[in-house]
Amino acid sequence: MQISRLQIKNLYDQYNYDIDFNSEEKEQITILTGPNGYGKTTILRILKSLNPKSLYYFYIIKFSEIIISFDNNTILNITQNYKTEVESRSAIDYKDELEKEVRFIWNKATGEPLTHCVYNRTNIEKARRSYNFFKGTYSRRRAFDDLSNREKEEILLDNEEFNEYIAKANGQEQFLMQLKTLRSYYIPANRIYNEAYEENEKLPIEKVREALKDEMTNARFDYLIHSQRIDSIFIKKVLGSIYEDCSLSSYNELKTEVENQMNTAAEYKLAEKVEIPEYNEENKAVLFAYLKGLKEKFSKFSTILEKTNLFHKILTSKGFANKSVETSTQHGFKIKSNNGDIIDEYKLSSGEQNEIIMLYRLIYEVPDQGLLLIDEPENSLHVAWQKTIVDDMKEIASVKHLQIIIATHSPSIVSRGLSMTQDLYYLTKMYD
Incomplete structure (x- = not known):
């Protein structure tokens, strides 16, 4: 369930707002901007508090x-x-x-x-x-x-x-x-500093890395359990009446699909590669049953792979200065310098940490088909990265079917998403 319109009367005995979230050109994203003190964060907290x-x-x-x-x-x-x-x-x-x-x-x-x-x-x-x-x-x-x-x-x-x-x-x-x-998720401003000063032994960036590691480890465990179940009924599929015949073209088409799934899972150390035999007319029924079993096994990774591919793609596009980000089951994510040295995640700049933390929350923690509320996503980010926020949000919203509402002071974000922007200063003037 998503919000199509929000009307607020006499907020702090000063402001009246009528915000339309249902316009098609907004592409499921609304950007709230305006001077300090006009209630951008309050509007997010109002929506966040509907739970x-x-x-x-x-x-x-x-x-x-x-x-x-x-x-x-x-x-x-x-x-x-x-x-x-x-x-x-x-x-x-x-x-x-x-x-x-x-x-x-x-x-x-x-x-x-x-x-x-x-x-x-x-x-x-x-x-x-x-x-x-x-x-x-x-x-x-x-x-x-x-x-x-x-x-x-x-x-x-x-x-x-x-x-x-x-x-x-x-x-x-x-x-x-x-x-x-109402499936809402709120990402506040000053993410690094607010969490860092909580009574925790770990920094936010360390917790995110470990959370990603847990996500991928759990996905691999589920895959292994799922694989055992499929292997246990393989002989029944082959010898029973439920096996299917197939042609050379059907076999090769399925083989390509399974190899792509397997290669992606292996890239993130979620599964090992296995050899898939070439088509054989004499054993085609057995081969097809085996191939369908592999597809069913790797389909267990469909959700985690979609999220991890998106996470990796967006992070890679940022071009971290003289370093790269690798994602795997063993580490969650790992930072490497251009000369191959491993860099501890807490040694990243505040902007780099903010980017990783925010993307992890957006992609892995925000519930699909929910309402995402983000306060000042530009925190600690270079102008070049601020310019990509709207495009990143569009892609995430499309994959996860989200409604996204952003509160920001950033001219770079506003200019990039001008058709999606509601200025609270001008909205108040409509009631004068």
């Missing part, structure tokens, strides 16, 4: 209404209201002191209600008191009520159990189930 873990975000930001239209002809309406205690007070001046309520109403295009959720101070405080979602995380140090407001918000902004408690207490589980149909 069962992050609903509390709609309680802490200020807006009056958010309307999200989806390509399946459903509409999510989110409203934020305040109960005025003293009629003479200005709602804007005293909002932080008033009781707030956030309503989520999901309707079909006909207006027929689909599901809903209500978020207010009463059910939030009840959940805090009644459900020990923080037990084991903070209780060793101090009670939840003793935490600062910022620490409390950090917990509630990333807590699916907390929202499940509220939903269950109010009979609103269906709303969370509907949210799960």
Whole structure:
């Protein structure tokens, strides 16, 4: 499910936006730009928070209404209201002191209600008191009520159990189930520095290399298990009634296809090459059964090979200065200098690390047919690399069937994707 339109009213009591994501020329990509302070990152966070873990975000930001239209002809309406205690007070001046309520109403295009959720101070405080979602995380140090407001918000902004408690207490589980149909993935700005200062022993680039190694190792393990199963029934295929006859041309056509699959898998050390016999009229039934078995084996690599080919192709096109990137099951990826020396990944420039980290996340971690949100992809990248971002995103969106929304300040990205760009400064002027 993808987003076709986003309307935001009175964001921070200042901005109104109506953003169309459904224009065909955008090629599934929308670029948001505009001056600092106009809410580019906030818009990404609004869309990122449409999941069962992050609903509390709609309680802490200020807006009056958010309307999200989806390509399946459903509409999510989110409203934020305040109960005025003293009629003479200005709602804007005293909002932080008033009781707030956030309503989520999901309707079909006909207006027929689909599901809903209500978020207010009463059910939030009840959940805090009644459900020990923080037990084991903070209780060793101090009670939840003793935490600062910022620490409390950090917990509630990333807590699916907390929202499940509220939903269950109010009979609103269906709303969370509907949210799960939105497959979104958020890549924040300052990726290297934010993650590097977390309490981790490994740097982000090291974690990405090991994650890629695990991806490929798991793919090889699945292939070996799959191969054993196919080998175990090979004799039945040959001797039974299910084997197929074939002609010389059919055999050679399939042989070429299997060799291409095998060579690509061997290039990344996912499988070893095997010899494929030439066509023989006398043994054609056995040969064809063997060849079909190989095709079935190597088909297990279809997903990982498609991703790894794309990852390798884009990285290779960047032309890393005096070095190259190799991908394999043994290393994940390996950096080699032009004279053949191995370079530790953490010794790469910040721009090179950013490129690898971002591409890995885009290609391997972002769910297919989902919504990808990227904040400032230009971080640490040379202008020449910034100019290729739009083309890279087009290719990734095409392979993974993604909707991509980018927030950026980069003139290089904007100029390359001008027809895809929405400038928040000019959008606000449309309401003046």
